[in-house]
Every structure is written in C-alpha cells, then in structure tokens.
Amino acid sequence: MQKIIKLSTDRKNGLYDITSEVVSFIKSSKVQTGIASVYARGSTAAIMIQENWDQSVQNDVVTLLSKMIPSGIWQHDRQDNNGDAHLKAGLVGPSETIPIIDYSPGLSTWQNIFLCEFDGPRHHREIVVTIIATNHL
Amino acid sequence: MQKIIKLSTDRKNGLYDITSEVVSFIKSSKVQTGIASVYARGSTAAIMIQENWDQSVQNDVVTLLSKMIPSGIWQHDRQDNNGDAHLKAGLVGPSETIPIIDYSPGLSTWQNIFLCEFDGPRHHREIVVTIIATNHL
C-alpha cells in the first residue's frame, strides 16, 4: 500500500506536521506488524521525527539549522541561491522508517512526523508513504 | 517478525551498543535476504551506526553534538529545559535500516548499532526491530 500526501508550504524554512495523515493511512492499511517508509520528494525538503507539544522545538530546529548552515556562502548559490536549502535537506535526510506494532504506528507519545521545508513557500510538496507487512510473525 | 529491545541509560548523553541484540534477532529470524528496521522510541533518543573499537568514537559523538547544539539557549528550554536533546535526536534521527544478506546482518566489521541517549538517565528506553524478508530472490 502506498499513498502520496500533498501539501503546500508558506515559509522559506518551516516544519509541517504530517503525523495525522500518516497515522490514518497506517490504520486504514490493516497491517498488524510491519513498517511504514516515509519519504519526502524534492532536494530542498526532508523528513524529521520531532516533538510537537508546541511550536517551540520546530522554531528551534529552524534556528539551529540556519546557524549551522548559513545562507549565501556556498558554491551552489551561483546557480539557484539556495545552497543552504540543499545542505539542510541532505543532512536531515528525506527518509524515515516507522514500525507498525499491533495495527498502530510505533511512534512514542512525543514523536511526530514533520516535513521540513527549506526552500519555500512551495505550492506542491509530496511525501510518499509505503507500508510493508512482515511476511510472517 | 518484530522485537522490542529494552534498556536503561545511566548518563545524560551517551551511546549504548545494541548490536548483539539486533544481530541475535536477525539470526533467529532465519530470513535469508531482507532488511531489519531499527527504530528508537522517544523524542530525545536516536539510532546511530558507528564504530565500537573502543569508547573513543562514542565520546567524540557526545562532544561533537554538545558543541554543535549547546544546551540552555533554545525556545523549548522554557518547557522542559531539554531543547538540545530534542534537536540532537531530530538531527541524528530515530531510524536506520540494515540489510540482511545470506541470513546475516549486512553490517561491515566496524559498524555497530547504538542507541543515542540525549536526555538521560532513563529507566526505560525502547528500540523496535522489524524484520522484512524480500518476497522473491
């Protein structure tokens, strides 16, 4: 089973919580034991598992990455002026794999799934969720 | 097949080698070709594949992350005073997927699997290992 989640982003850098869409898809799959692979398409986006008690950690992620990877100082800036966005995306990475335990996602209480936008705003971002059941218990 | 590895941690920041538990589970699965997904539950923990010749690289990982992500300067610190732990966990990431090759884990000689603790000590940390066989060779 596979689903493509689509969303638009409204900021240059920001985290967008896609947990409820992924959880709904896992529940609808009726898979008892397995994995859900979550993959962000686009070389200036990524997937991060992170807390979502409030907006604070999301803001901190943006602040940290902007400090670690400043904009405007990269070779690639001569092409697109978004070298920092590619570097952030590559370091965070586009894929996370989440276990399915007894028909439910194996996320802990404070683990939410976020699309990280590093070069927005964008009208179309796509996240591919692929569910694989274990072949035998 | 799926297994939950449980362990307790005794430091604020530290790496804990779980390779032998994962390898035993892979061997007991009798899967010839496939993958083992390793997932750390908890938004202040992560999984890292790293050398374990001795303690040095593990210490270096803690030193590096503490330098890159200092404590006490994050928005989230007003809630829990552990903003740095969430950021470290998000950047390293909770999931790694390891191939199974001819009934054995595809780790190379110096690749060990570690739980990274960033907000310990904790009595209960859980790592979920899910094994999937390829459907055909």
Place this chain on the structure above:
Amino acid sequence: MQKIIKLSTDRKNGLYDITSEVVSFIKSSKVQTGIASVYARGSTAAIMIQENWDQSVQNDVVTLLSKMIPSGIWQHDRQDNNGDAHLKAGLVGPSETIPIIDYSPGLSTWQNIFLCEFDGPRHHREIVVTIIATNHL
C-alpha cells in the same frame, strides 16, 4: 532482490553518484510498488540524497562537513587519525529508503543518490540495495 554495488574512491572526502546503478536495479526488479533500501557498508562512509545538477552541491557538502567536524581534534585520532571521518559518517548515516512507485524509483527530478566517502581513497566500497515489494496493493 538484493544487489551489492561496488566502487572505488579517489579522494579523502567526496560524493559519488550511484543513482543510475540503483535505478537500473529497481527497473530490473519489475516491482510495481515497494521500497528500495540503500545501505553503505563501512563506518567512514554514508549515503546522502542530494542534487546533482553540477558538482557545486557536492563540493558544498564536503566544505560544510569539514567546517562542522574539523579533523585532528578527536579522542579517536589517537587510534586511526580519522575521528572526523567516523563522526561525519555517523551524522549523515549509512541508510536511506526510497519508494518504488509504479515500477520506478520515487526520486524527484533533482534527487540523486550518493555514496559519501570520508576516509578515502579506498579500493573497495560496497553499497547494498535491497528491494521489497508491498505484499498487497
């Protein structure tokens, strides 16, 4: 289905594009819907999904990581003098999982798959690609 891609590297730090080998293997698998797990063996190498319009982003990745993780200041340097290589490999990580959508890799236009070499040159680097089909659509 599983394949081991072998390559040699010619620099201390560099990115090597393995997209075409992975794409060929996915296409030859005749899997309609599923995932391809890509895994770098060796504790001083990693896998990064990154743009390959030209060499610029690859150079920027090497520059960024050398700035974030300087060489010569780590405990592990007393053993092998390659502490920085292990830290870079651990942070980037050896595994990425790519969806297979309608018999094709779910990479977006500018997402290429790279082996990251952090302790080269090396005669033999191995990347394991494992393909798993979803059990039902």
